[in-house]
Amino acid sequence: MNILVTGGCGFIGANFLRRMVPRHPEHQFLNLDALTYAGNPLSLQEIEDLPNYDFAKVNLAHSADTHQVVEAFQPDWVIHFAAETHVDRSIKFPGDFIQSNIIGTYNLLESCRTIWSDQFEGRIFHHVSTDEVFGELGETGAFSETTPYDPSSPYSASKASSDHLVRAWNHTYGLPVKITNCSNNYGPYQFPEKLIPVMVLKGLTMEPLPVYGKGANIRDWLFVNDHVDAIWTVLERGEIGETYAIGGNSERTNLQVVEGICRSLAQLTNSSEDQYLQLISFVADRPGHDFRYAIDASKIREKLGWEPSVTFEEGLHQTVEWYLQNPEWINSVKTGAYREWIDTHYGKGVNS
Numbered sequence: 001m002n003i004l005v006t007g008g009c010g011f012i013g014a015n016f017l018r019r020m021v022p023r024h025p026e027h028q029f030l031n032l033d034a035l036t037y038a039g040n041p042l043s044l045q046e047i048e049d050l051p052n053y054d055f056a057k058v059n060l061a062h063s064a065d066t067h068q069v070v071e072a073f074q075p076d077w078v079i080h081f082a083a084e085t086h087v088d089r090s091i092k093f094p095g096d097f098i099q100s101n102i103i104g105t106y107n108l109l110e111s112c113r114t115i116w117s118d119q120f121e122g123r124i125f126h127h128v129s130t131d132e133v134f135g136e137l138g139e140t141g142a143f144s145e146t147t148p149y150d151p152s153s154p155y156s157a158s159k160a161s162s163d164h165l166v167r168a169w170n171h172t173y174g175l176p177v178k179i180t181n182c183s184n185n186y187g188p189y190q191f192p193e194k195l196i197p198v199m200v201l202k203g204l205t206m207e208p209l210p211v212y213g214k215g216a217n218i219r220d221w222l223f224v225n226d227h228v229d230a231i232w233t234v235l236e237r238g239e240i241g242e243t244y245a246i247g248g249n250s251e252r253t254n255l256q257v258v259e260g261i262c263r264s265l266a267q268l269t270n271s272s273e274d275q276y277l278q279l280i281s282f283v284a285d286r287p288g289h290d291f292r293y294a295i296d297a298s299k300i301r302e303k304l305g306w307e308p309s310v311t312f313e314e315g316l317h318q319t320v321e322w323y324l325q326n327p328e329w330i331n332s333v334k335t336g337a338y339r340e341w342i343d344t345h346y347g348k349g350v351n352s
Ligand SMILES: NC(=O)c1ccc[n+]([C@@H]2O[C@H](COP(=O)([O-])OP(=O)(O)OC[C@H]3O[C@@H](n4cnc5c(N)ncnc54)[C@H](O)[C@@H]3O)[C@@H](O)[C@H]2O)c1
Pocket: 006, 007, 008, 009, 010, 011, 012, 013, 032, 033, 034, 035, 036, 037, 038, 039, 040, 058, 059, 060, 061, 080, 081, 082, 083, 084, 085, 086, 099, 100, 101, 104, 128, 129, 130, 131, 159, 182, 183, 184, 185, 186, 191
């Protein structure tokens, strides 16, 4: 089978490919990625020479390029991770989010519709989305597959739009789609602009740990390998046309997350927790910062038998340990060395 993975140089896509390409030599994987600032091919070094892996640098916002690659590869399954993903960036540069997340998804849907030309047996278009499309929760309750959409940021609005397009291509054209909406992911290879890697890297160099507001915002945290396994479960056993909410059963306030990082850093460096805790500093909140997200993942648990395999504390400790053990990867991101690598291999003008 041919499996097209978009956004495979990003955090979740890279973890997906690193896990699935070696496990499934019977399948051919193509990673389609624009190599934006968030796409780091160095995350894939261990699998890039495997015979069942290939890469194509394509911006999904460009329909002709997208169509050419999809047509040449003839995928049976498409797993669509590619997106602009950082909420703070979406507030500054909303246009990038419209291009990649809405136009990009539309182009990919249309390419699949054209090449599959109504022969849908065995085909899957799997759209990876977020719980942020549902807006925010108060102190109680949880999002599920039936929660009405109520996105707040340009990021979540663009992901909500892409979810609606994917469903419309199923209802209107019969395209065989599956959608997953998951909570906040964490784990190895996450670009250091998101909460957990930012705090780990700042903690390592004893810089202040900036926490929005009072650190009271609550997120459900999902270990990336658990997410990747959930997606594979949905691909293999999920129903066409269905949506599955994926969560980690791990609601924590942002302050609890940062305190947990301080604890792991202290244990792993054999030093005192207090010296890290003292670095915590509270900064002005993000505009429109959603208060709480939580996921009711009972559908995927009951229908497909998937459950998270690690507790938040185990996953967080493994993550902090990974950042401590991989200074070259961190350095490549911090110094921008991976951009030079991309320029050498693929030429300048990334995202053009
Ligand atoms: N990270 C999370 O916590 C989280 C939570 C819920 C849902 N999601 C969803 O999961 C998916 C992957 O998230 P991530 O954290 O790995 O993102 P990421 O920002 O780490 O990576 C995104 C990848 O997509 C590529 N990309 C961006 N625009 C593109 C375009 N126009 N054409 C081709 N490639 C493009 C980038 O180069 C990068 O490799 C996204 O769709 C995101 O909305 C993420």
